Amino acid sequence: MKSRKLLLMGSALGATLVVHAADWQALPEKPSIPADNPQTEAKVLLGKTLYFDPRFSEHGTLSCNSCHNVMSGGDDNRPNSIGMHDARGERSAPTVWNAAYYSSQFWDGRAATLEDQAKGPVQNPIEMGMANLDEAMSRLTQIPGYKPMFAAAFPGEANPVSADNAAKAVAAFERTLVTPNAPYDRFVKGDTSALDAQQQRGMNTFAELGCTSCHAGANFSGPALPLGTGFFMKFPTYTGSAYDAKYHLLDDTGRHQVTGNAADEHMWRVPTLRNVALTAPYFHNGSVLTLDEAVRVMAKTQLNKELSDAQVADVVAFLNGLSGEFPEIAMPRLPATPDHSVIPPVDPHRQANLAK
Amino acid sequence: MKSRKLLLMGSALGATLVVHAADWQALPEKPSIPADNPQTEAKVLLGKTLYFDPRFSEHGTLSCNSCHNVMSGGDDNRPNSIGMHDARGERSAPTVWNAAYYSSQFWDGRAATLEDQAKGPVQNPIEMGMANLDEAMSRLTQIPGYKPMFAAAFPGEANPVSADNAAKAVAAFERTLVTPNAPYDRFVKGDTSALDAQQQRGMNTFAELGCTSCHAGANFSGPALPLGTGFFMKFPTYTGSAYDAKYHLLDDTGRHQVTGNAADEHMWRVPTLRNVALTAPYFHNGSVLTLDEAVRVMAKTQLNKELSDAQVADVVAFLNGLSGEFPEIAMPRLPATPDHSVIPPVDPHRQANLAK
Numbered sequence: 001m002k003s004r005k006l007l008l009m010g011s012a013l014g015a016t017l018v019v020h021a022a023d024w025q026a027l028p029e030k031p032s033i034p035a036d037n038p039q040t041e042a043k044v045l046l047g048k049t050l051y052f053d054p055r056f057s058e059h060g061t062l063s064c065n066s067c068h069n070v071m072s073g074g075d076d077n078r079p080n081s082i083g084m085h086d087a088r089g090e091r092s093a094p095t096v097w098n099a100a101y102y103s104s105q106f107w108d109g110r111a112a113t114l115e116d117q118a119k120g121p122v123q124n125p126i127e128m129g130m131a132n133l134d135e136a137m138s139r140l141t142q143i144p145g146y147k148p149m150f151a152a153a154f155p156g157e158a159n160p161v162s163a164d165n166a167a168k169a170v171a172a173f174e175r176t177l178v179t180p181n182a183p184y185d186r187f188v189k190g191d192t193s194a195l196d197a198q199q200q201r202g203m204n205t206f207a208e209l210g211c212t213s214c215h216a217g218a219n220f221s222g223p224a225l226p227l228g229t230g231f232f233m234k235f236p237t238y239t240g241s242a243y244d245a246k247y248h249l250l251d252d253t254g255r256h257q258v259t260g261n262a263a264d265e266h267m268w269r270v271p272t273l274r275n276v277a278l279t280a281p282y283f284h285n286g287s288v289l290t291l292d293e294a295v296r297v298m299a300k301t302q303l304n305k306e307l308s309d310a311q312v313a314d315v316v317a318f319l320n321g322l323s324g325e326f327p328e329i330a331m332p333r334l335p336a337t338p339d340h341s342v343i344p345p346v347d348p349h350r351q352a353n354l355a356k
Numbered sequence: 357m358k359s360r361k362l363l364l365m366g367s368a369l370g371a372t373l374v375v376h377a378a379d380w381q382a383l384p385e386k387p388s389i390p391a392d393n394p395q396t397e398a399k400v401l402l403g404k405t406l407y408f409d410p411r412f413s414e415h416g417t418l419s420c421n422s423c424h425n426v427m428s429g430g431d432d433n434r435p436n437s438i439g440m441h442d443a444r445g446e447r448s449a450p451t452v453w454n455a456a457y458y459s460s461q462f463w464d465g466r467a468a469t470l471e472d473q474a475k476g477p478v479q480n481p482i483e484m485g486m487a488n489l490d491e492a493m494s495r496l497t498q499i500p501g502y503k504p505m506f507a508a509a510f511p512g513e514a515n516p517v518s519a520d521n522a523a524k525a526v527a528a529f530e531r532t533l534v535t536p537n538a539p540y541d542r543f544v545k546g547d548t549s550a551l552d553a554q555q556q557r558g559m560n561t562f563a564e565l566g567c568t569s570c571h572a573g574a575n576f577s578g579p580a581l582p583l584g585t586g587f588f589m590k591f592p593t594y595t596g597s598a599y600d601a602k603y604h605l606l607d608d609t610g611r612h613q614v615t616g617n618a619a620d621e622h623m624w625r626v627p628t629l630r631n632v633a634l635t636a637p638y639f640h641n642g643s644v645l646t647l648d649e650a651v652r653v654m655a656k657t658q659l660n661k662e663l664s665d666a667q668v669a670d671v672v673a674f675l676n677g678l679s680g681e682f683p684e685i686a687m688p689r690l691p692a693t694p695d696h697s698v699i700p701p702v703d704p705h706r707q708a709n710l711a712k
Contacts, residue, residue: 052427054425054432055433059434059438060432060433060434061422061432061434061438066417066422069410069690070687071408071687071688071689071690072689072690072692073692076410076416076417077411077416077693077697077698077699078415078416078417078697078699078701079701082415082417085442086441086442277692277694277695278692278694280693280695280696280697281696281697281701286701287701289696289697289701290695290696291694291695291696292695316695320694320695323692323694326689328686328687329686329687330684330685330686330687331426331427331684331685331686331687332427333427333428333682334425334427334428336428336429336633336634336679337433337636338633338634338647338676338679339633339636339646339647339648339672339676340636340637340645340646340647341433341434341636341637341645342433343433343434345434345435345637345642345643345645
């Protein structure tokens with residue numbers, strides 16, 4: 001979809017507002033699909049099944065969906081997720097909805113693609129806790145029903161059952177997780193009643209304050225960049241406010257932890273604002289509990305501005321207009337392992353750790 | 357559905373077998389519905405939504421479905437489930453599929469109905485870990501989208517949002533979780549090719565050994581009894597085998613823990629065998645890892661019989677014929693709490709416990 005400069009005349013609740021010209025874009029119906037991983041029905045079904053299968057976690061209790069819940073806003077509404085052995089992560093689970101529109105994945109952009117991302121949590125000891133991808137694949141190959149699903153998803157391949165193909169399938173499913181037709185999208189497409197007067201004021205405020213300099217584009221996560229080229233910004237840009245300590249904003253150095261470069265300290269991938277009203281608490285560490293406080297913190301730390309309560313309320317109203325339409329999804333049937341379970345009855349990693 | 361004595365002539369794989377007359381019954385299409393909780397579409401949708409909503413657990417991480425997974429065999433394929441704070445339960449999660457055909461709920465029958473059962477795990481400290489039902493309802497009433505759903509599910513009620521109605525809705529959803537048309541059902545209805553020769557031999561063996569004296573009726577969980585009248589049996593009936601110690605069969609006194617009556621020691625509700633091939637590991641403590649071993653243990657402890665490998669294989673083949681057709685289920689959308697989360701950012705119970 002082409003972006004276009006819009007000058008819209010909104011008419012809601014009797015008020016008529018002019019929404020300032022900005023690069024307002026509706027969400028494209030579909031994200032771009034990598035040439036080496038075309039979407040097929042069989043692949044998406046396989047990916048969905050893997051996404052919901054808890055057997056690829058050490059104790060058989062957590063699936064991708066446990067922390068990135070597609071029945072809600074695509075995250076877990078927690079400051080941080082809870083992994084194996086009651087472990088807490090340092091960072092808040094990002095939403096999976098519209099993740100396909102990012103040009104890099106994870107808060108620190110350490111994965112270029114959804115395919116790369118999908119391999120991470122499975123083998124993270126504080127997330128799904130498999131020792132490595134081989135261990136996960138060893139579970140998978142014990143589940144007979146997956147074999148024909150991989151064959152159907154990757155036809156013509158001699159050995160379709162692989163971690164790379166599992167990641168491709170999960171990515172293909174995730175590329176279906178898009179939420180078009182938010183009130184904002186309908187407004188941008190010309191339905192001037194889709195956003196009410198307050199939301200239109202908030203839209204103006206959002207642009208005037210300068211939020212759009214980072215939260216740009218159809219996904220409100222920055223300009224369109226080649227896949228693998230993350231769009232990063234420093235957070236906080238303006239240090240020294242009381243928020244730094246209150247919300248522990250400087251504890252985690254962000255992308256610097258991946259690259260080791262001083263220039264990357266406190267650099268973070270700019271997150272989407274689509275469905276942001278549904279994904280509290282906020283920021284990389286989930287330290288801010290409400291959207292209005294998140295808007296205040298952003299204005300102060302990124303733009304060095306203090307907002308009035310009315311401005312905050314307007315922007316929050318606008319951001320609520322970014323909650324889209326969620327597609328209906330049929331639950332997958334997880335293929336069976338008749339007569340036995342592939343989940344070990346004892347916890348081998350924990351036993352090993354306790355023995356240390 | 358009427359039960360009927362059947363004398364079936366099976367013809368599979370070229371073999372012709374006569375299946376012994378027994379009270380073989382196909383699964384009724386629908387379970388009986390309590391007069392005070394009729395099924396409606398709105399109620400089932402509400403119940404399904406509650407069933408999948410993790411916000412009624414202390415940390416917002418576990419829903420009913422976490423341990424009773426309807427995408428698989430209706431349990432979690434673990435010896436015991438993992439609750440809040442990495443707690444392990446003493447008993448293995450029973451399958452939710454066809455639970456509606458039981459005349460009592462839980463391994464020890466301590467709940468008469470699905471409605472009663474639904475209130476248990478939410479407030480169990482080692483399961484979902486809410487302090488009590490009031491705390492769960494306090495979360496629920498903070499989620500605005502539930503209010504119209506309760507109103508639609510319980511029309512005409514002045515205060516439809518209540519724990520009792522939540523439990524009714526969950527029970528109504530669970531009464532849709534039935535798996536008809538297993539190969540066994542089709543066989544009983546006259547499709548003599550639905551079970552193969554080995555399965556038919558296993559069906560005979562199952563009856564001849566006496567398994568049907570407890571695992572009777574359409575649900576293989578005992579005779580039809582009035583709701584609230586559980587069908588219990590002693591396990592192990594024949595003590596003294598090596599299995600007692602090997603599988604810790606005497607550690608948990610079962611129904612005795614509910615009633616305190618010596619006569620109830622080691623009495624257990626007879627579990628359904630429908631989909632049993634999908635619900636390993638086995639028994640109340642999940643101590644037996646495979647279905648063939650479970651068949652051996654049952655024969656020894658309940659019937660004082662040692663089975664040949666061939667008999668075990670035949671019975672296991674028959675039990676695999678009890679895996680039914682699972683209905684397709686659309687995922688619910690969990691109603692939102694825009695701009696904030698109802699899950700506390702810190703863990704108040706744990707903080708309180710640590711402070712003790």
